[in-house]
Amino acid sequence: MLANAPEGGFTGYIQHHMKFWNLPHVGEGGFWSWSVHMDSILVSLVLGVLFSAWFWMKARKATPGVPGKGQAFVELVLEFVDGQVKDVFHGDRRVLGPLALTIFVWVFLMNFMDLLPVDLLPWIAEHTGASHFRAVPTADLNVTFAMSITVLVLVVFYSFKAKGAGGYMKELFTAPFGPWLAPFNILLNIVELLSKPVSLSMRLFGNMYAGEMVFMLIAGLFSAGSWLLYGFGILGYTAWGIFHILIISIQAFIFMVLTVVYISMAHDHH
Amino acid sequence: MEHIANLLGQIEGLTGIGIGLIIGLGALGACIGIGVMGSKFLESAARQPELKPMLQGSMFLLAGLIDAAFLIGVALAMLLAFANPMVTSALDHMHALGAAK
Secondary structure, three states, rough: OOOOOOHHHHHHHHHOOOOOOOOOOOOOOOHHHOOOOOHHHHHHHHHHHHHHHHHHHHOOOOOOOOOOHHHHHHHHHHHHHHHHHHOOHHHHHHHHHHHHHHOOOOOOOOHHHHOOOOOOHHHHHOOOOOOOOOOHHHHHHHHHHHHHHHHHHHHHHHHHHHHHHHHHHHHHHHHHOOOOHHHHHHOOOOOOOOHHEEEHHHHHHHHHHHHHHHHHHHHHHHOOOOOHHHHHHHHHHHHHHHHHHHHHHHHHHHHHHHHHHHHHHHHOOO | OOOHHHHHHHHHHHHHHHHHHHHHHHHHHHEEEEEHHHHHHHHHHHHHHHHHHHHHHHHHHHHHHHHHHHHHHHHHHHHHHHOOHHHHHHHHHHHHHHHHO
């Protein structure tokens, strides 16, 4: 099971799994001393293309008659997401609906990488040349913050669009306490605005990171060297895996719903 | 050498206590929260069974929200348990002091 366990036993195994696949010549120091997590980019892009191609194909071949199983599933997901958006947001759904669908399915697929065996993708990657590989893109703070900052940009954009520059500025400076306390108002509004992406991304990241970590801890039982612990490992992996199906769906759902709520709040006038 | 071992042991012991506090207090809060919400959900579902599907959706949403803070704590605790940054920085300081001598 521990195909790529380095020296250093269990802690070394965990630490080996915590390392990202960095590009070799980026991050050497100097100005370019940041790292590019190739594994997160690769997995999230592949899943995004897969999702888009799948839904696009089903939409292109959709029939008004009796739908096939694939089309019925896609319709189910679409109607579920559209219903959630309809409940929260009363307006033109032509942008927000597809956005919510993309967030829901994409985040779900990225979270779903957690349910693959923890050593599978790293093992494949090791045999094709990458020394470290982390399979779950949403367990990477960069990915979750990229998504939530995009949501923040959309919130600001729709605030400007719905209220106009003057209206939005007026709201930022006068919103909770009236015009006489403008400095406090702007401070409060900025904190409120910035807390949205932080809480969105930290919530998703924390859940996925902890889930991945628990899977690794259980996987450690497989190499503990006794049949009893091996059995506990199988039991634990199954139990946590089943529970984790709930967690990954709920986290994808929460990310989607909160995005819709934030953007529809941006449309509201105070 | 013994001083170094003492120091590292101290850091690791305190980290262990910290991990226990993070997970224990986080679990306490999250469980109380989920319990209060679940009992209210059951009460309202018993009072108005026709609202159950709608309430169920928002209950799962809130369960995810309540759990999130606890799981972020668990993630931090795991980080402290397996890749403790404080031990690493203490070792770095010791190497720097050793090089200075």
